[in-house]
Amino acid sequence: MRSGARTAIVGGVFAVVAGGVGYGAYNVWTGISGGASGTTTARAEGTREAGSGPVTAEEVERTAKDFLAAWAEGDDAAASALTDDASTAAAAVRSFREEAHVSKAVITPGRAVGAKVPFTVDATVAYEGRTAKLSYASELTVVRGLTTGVPLVDWRSAVIHPKLPEDGTLRTGKAPNPPVQAVDHAGRELTKEKYPSLGPVLDQLREKYGAKAGGTPGVETWIESSSSGEGTAGPTLLTLSKGVPGKLRTTLDADVQAAAERAVRRYDESSVVAIKPSTGEIRAVANHRDGDWNAAFLGKQAPGSTMKIVTAAMMLDHGLVSGPGDGVACPATVTWEGVTFHNLDDFEITGGTFRDSFRRSCNTAFIKAVKPLNDKGVAGTALGDTARTYFGIGEVWNTGIPSVDGSVPESTGAETAASYIGQGKVTMNALNVASIAATAKNGSFRQPVIVERALDDRRPATARPLPASVAGALRDMMHATATGGTAQQAMSGLGTNDKGAKTGSAEVDHQGTSNSWFAGYADDLAAAAVVQSGGHGGDAAGPLVASVLKAR
Incomplete structure (x- = not known):
């Protein structure tokens, strides 16, 4: 067991609490095999055993566990070394900490299905004295490296968050666009909660017309993609402080x-x-x-x-x-x-x-x-x-x-x-x-x-x-x-x-x-x-x- 870490049985799985690594207070629940050992670097090195053919169940479990542990500890180098696109993965893990302002996370792996491993993330986002919880589920796939033969995480942006496009990142801060109160042609309010199909439509309306609707922005976590341009917010994932919405009249009928x-x-x-x-x-x-x-x-x-x-x-x-x-x-x-x-x-x-x-x-x-x-x-x-x-x-x-x-x-x-x-x-x-x-x-x-x-x-x-x-x-x-x-x-x-x-x-x-x-x-x-x-x-x-x- 590495120095500064302690283990406990929580709900039938080990909880490994990192201390003094990366940005501290990061947790990883290793529900795949029930434990963890060594530093993230040592774990990364331990998975690098070349093989051939499809990845084995043991390789899937070990690679997924070690990658999620490194990610949870904020260890960019160790996490990215366990993927087939190290530079992109390192930037994504670093951005999760620095751009999304995630200060703490609990990552809980589920049971592997073939080469796929589902997991949940319960993160705490902290920005200028405000905190809020961001929880979601995603999955990763383990593949064998084409040139090295070692098992690696098949890198996709969606590993970090399932809604992330390949050119996307998570950001937390003052929202580029104020919120909008969308109303129908007769002035009746239209919300995602009442009209779920309008979710992406309302996001797009806010992205394009929020600045023209007269509101003031709040503090949020959102998805930003390079294709939409810097400073243009995509879907909002979390609201740390609400802005003042501007009213936007649509042609819709409630x-x-x-x-x-x-x-x-x-x-x-x-x-x-x-x-x-x-x-x-x-x-x-x-x-x-x-x-x-x-x-x-x-x-x-x-x-x-x-x-x-x-x-x-x-x-x-x-x-x-x-x-x-x-x-x-x-x-x-x-x-x-x-x-x-x-x-x-x-x-x-x-x-x-x-x-x-x-x-x-x-x-x-x-x-x-x-x-x-x-x-x-x-x-x-x-x-x-x-x-x-x-x-x-x-x-x-x-x-x-x-x-x-x-x-x-x-x-x-x-x-x-x-x-x-x-x-x-x-x-x-x-x-x-x-x-x-x-x-x-x-x-x-x-x-x-x-x-x-x-x-x-x-x-x-x-x-x-x-x-x-x-x-x-x-x-x-x-x-x-x-x-x-x-x-x-x-x-x-x-x-x-x-x-x-x-x-x-x-x-x-x-x-x-x-x-x-x-x-x-x-x-x-x-x-x-x-x-x-x-x-x-x-x-x-x-x-x-x-x-x-x-x-x-």
Whole structure:
């Protein structure tokens, strides 16, 4: 046992209390093997026994224990020597002490699962006379060094904290941005506690607009990344002293947001967005996914047959059909440049109209009828042109927080046919698809926003209004879909006749079940949802959208 250390049995595991090492008072609970011996340097040297093949259970336990002990004692050199990226790890351990101002920590390893070792950190952060507790769980992985053959911790920033990006660090001090009191368009407060899905959104709003909202900063521990720039705070992990929040009005609606929060809880890996068609104001955004990723705004997935709203507009605009009542062939299959496309269960419609093919989501009708564009040489570009010209897809959207724009790139061969039914290279997220539905309802694109553009003079994306005949045809067919087509069951409970919808299911490579998509509107509210591996659009995503629209 090293000089100045003592051991005790606490809750069935040894607690090793360091004395006179690093920044003192650091504890490590060695729950892996139940003890510790020697100095951190001696322990580091003791693990450096070369081997070959996968790391053994003993190597995993010893390496993890010694690394966590060195980290807990604030021994940068010893901790980093036990990793496969010594310079980066040393800086991270040092930053934990000096930049995050952690004065004390208890690190408790859990039972190893293969090469992975989970652990918890109970830290005390101290800054200018203020202290607070920071507790969290993380994990590390032990690997064999490629050149040395010795077992090492596979270094990742997330070892220090699970939310740290690779270019991130923990900092404690006066917050770069004052806190904000976010409110909806009617002045009702929006908090992470009441609306959990808004957590990352509220963080982003504070990061961008906190300094403009009129508050004063407090003392906090936060995540800072070099990509966001020095002095720009990311997510706050701990508040040592509260600042004075400034009020920030958003376009969200508390009632619609609450409905969206309830809706996504029904399915893992789901997202929903609601927009006011007449203005583009975002009324709700919700996700039910691991982590804080705002997939509703940042996702990039094939939208399936919800894309037929845009394809229908393209067909109408190019004169391939003149209106919903035109006769359009819907065979069971159709071939495009040697590739055969099918309808669901190979259904077909005999003597049907364009409206019938839309409301029943006939894939072949949206491919076969477009073949004349090949003769004009625009088959691979017409869809993207329509999406950009009338729906703002492909322009740069400045919503107020980070978002990813939809993409309808130029295509060739069978990918062109696939794009017409929302497959191929076409990518969207719930925000993009909700905006497409909103544009169809309003007849003109209004770029979605979550805060007023006047806050930072953002330039909105623009698009030409849909020709009146095209807009009317889209509403006609979406209404038929909501009242007598694939969206009928999901939309049946809405108490309005002013409603429309489009279902979609998108096939994904190596995924047994399609993603479920649904876009719809009721009165002056439009919404779209996606459910990963949810199957048919009307089965999973449809009820989510309908429940949000009911809150209008």
